[in-house]
Amino acid sequence: MKTLATMLGAAALFLTSGSAAIGARSDLVLGVVLEPPHLDPTAGAAAAIDEIVYANVFEGLTRIGPNGEVQPALAERWEVSQDGLTYTFHLREGVTFHDGTAFDAQDVKFSLDRARAEDSTNAQKGLFSAIETVEVVDPATVKVTLGHPQGSFLYNMGWGDAVIVAPESAPTNKEKPVGTGPFRFDNWARGSSVTISRYENYWGEPVTLETAEFRFIPDAAASVAALLSGDVHAFPNLQAGDALPQIEADPRFTVMIGATEGETILAINNGKAPFDNLKVRQAIAHALDREEIILGASAGNGVPIGSHFSPANEAYIDLTDTYAHDPEKAKALLAEAGLANGFSATLKLPPPAYARQGGEIVASQLRQVGIELEIIPVEWAQWLEQVFTNKDYDLTIVSHTEPNDINIYARDDYYFNYDNPAFDAVMDELETTSDPEKRKTLYQTAQRIIAEDAVNGFLFQLPKTGVWDARLEGLWENAPIQANDLTKVRWTE
Structure with a gap:
């Protein structure tokens, strides 16, 4: 990532007139990190699906x-x-x-x-x-x-x-999505991009853009290069690394640091030894230094979390001190669990920078308390199959971007393999409760239960680092839902 800042200055020399369109234009190239497994939002868990088709198609x-x-x-x-x-x-x-x-x-x-x-x-x-x-x-x-x-x-x-x-x-719909939205599906170039175009018979206000291309760029350095060259006009969530301060100072770009619903976690397979032992999970929680992870995985822009809940929600409570960073306490807990000499495990990491870079830091922190991790990089499709579907993993890092999704901890067959009847009872009561204050209290109780159970290593709320051509307007600053809504996007000149 140290090369990104150097690249920023060099790439400016190659900025072509193609990135400075004469007059208002009606096309858009949007850079996204992950390619979706398919394009049917009603039949898949991947956020990458909604990031293309929600509100658009x-x-x-x-x-x-x-x-x-x-x-x-x-x-x-x-x-x-x-x-x-x-x-x-x-x-x-x-x-x-x-x-x-x-x-x-x-x-x-x-x-x-x-x-x-x-x-x-x-x-x-x-x-x-x-x-x-x-x-x-x-x-x-x-x-x-x-x-x-x-x-x-x-x-x-x-x-x-x-x-x-x-x-x-x-x-x-998985291959050729047909909706009612202001854009219709045009083409999916596997491994490269998805293109949509304006639907002329749309029932509502017509969109300004005629075409929009979602280009898949998982590599952080390539993302910055594409932005600087003008090949990509916007990144709803740019993996900018140490180049971000210089991009912020460049008048050609708008930079918006917003909030997401993305609880970034070190997910733990609670159904597999030794992670089925609460003391082991508590040891992992004490070994994690959130501030160091945030600095390395999200350029210091993430908000620490101690449970699976967004700090932007009015029911949020700060539980980051439930298991404060304390390596010595972590070692003691491992000894109490009969693992005084530590143990080895695997850490499967999907492509996003927060996972790959954060994973290196997490592995280093756990190594300090005696837990040796073998890092296994996986592509997104592999992660969905191996981790999410088959639960074939020890540890992984992922950001859950679904809104208000603490209820996933009550699912019988979810990939955490977590089971707590007390938590389930809270979710059942929440399901039938309409009173806002009672719902708030129930959400807070739920946060405390999974925090104390150290179900996962709760790291940080993923920031939304939006960067786009300064002539663009209408892109979302925050991400309350996993979407890149293009319905109000237009070029101002």
């Missing part, structure tokens, strides 16, 4: 705005019954999917029933667990009845996993 009944607020989308308005059990959605009319088929209430029923079905492959199936029935009242009206009140229901319907799809195109 696919839409839900509601949508999440740039400040985390719930906004109307395919439902222009709705009513909620006094008991909080019935939601009547009034749908926009004249909406078509990109293949020309009409959108109506039957598509909503199909999508919600499909997502909550017993054989559903939706990665966030729990979002739909409160739904008892979905009834088509007429082509423009849908009534959803819940089994119990759910305070987060409208927010849940704004997730990428809840977008509305058509039965005609749902089977092929």
Whole structure:
């Protein structure tokens, strides 16, 4: 990464007139770190899917705005019954999917029933667990009845996993996504980019951009070079390293350091020895120096966390002192666990810089207390298969970017292999609680349980280091949801 600052000065000499367009332009090349495994947000857990298609290609009944607020989308308005059990959605009319088929209430029923079905492959199936029935009242009206009140229901319907799809195109959305959004899918050049273009028959306000290309650039140095040469116009989350201060001083670029929902964790396989021993997990927690990890993995811009919860949430509590950095305490705990001489394990690291660079630091810190880690770099598809799906790992580093997702710790078959009936009970109560203050208290209780159980090594909240051409406007400063919403993006000259 030390080469990035040197590259910054050198690359400026090669800046071509191509990056200084004459007059307003209507194309955009956006740099992203990871290539998605497919393009169907209703059938995969990878954030990289939503980062391309959410709000651009696919839409839900509601949508999440740039400040985390719930906004109307395919439902222009709705009513909620006094008991909080019935939601009547009034749908926009004249909406078509990109293949020309009409959108109506039957598509909503199909999508919600499909997502909550017993054989559903939706990665966030729990979002739909409160739904008892979905009834088509007429082509423009849908009534959803819940089994119990759910305070987060409208927010849940704004997730990428809840977008509305058509039965005609749902089977092929992984390769050729067909939605109702302002952009339609054009092309996927495997290993290189995904291109979308303006959908001329869009029901809402037309977008300014005619085309947008999402270019996959996992290497940090290559990202900076692409930005400086003008090959890429914007990085929603640039891996800039030590080059960031100089980029910030360059008037050609806008730099926005925002917040994300990304809890970056040292994930631990709780179902595998010796990590099934609480003392071992506590030792790991005491061995971690968050400030050093943040400095090396995110240029010092991350916010330390002590549990799986965003500091931006009003229910957040600071639990970073639950297991403060204390290598001697870590060694003592290992001795109490019968591992006075330490042990060896593997650390599987996906491509993002926060994982690869942070992993080196974590390995060094754990080595100081007697835990020797073999670092195994894996590609994103390998991580999804080996770690997330098959739970074939000891330790890994990943950022969970789904909003307000502490409930994953209650899932029976989740890759942490964590099981605590007390935590599950809190989640069950939260599911049926609508009162904001009671929900806040329950969230705080949940944070304390997983912090004290040292389920994972809670590191930091991933910052959003947005860098783009200074003539661009409309890109999000923060990331309340895993998305690169291009609907308001335009060139100012």
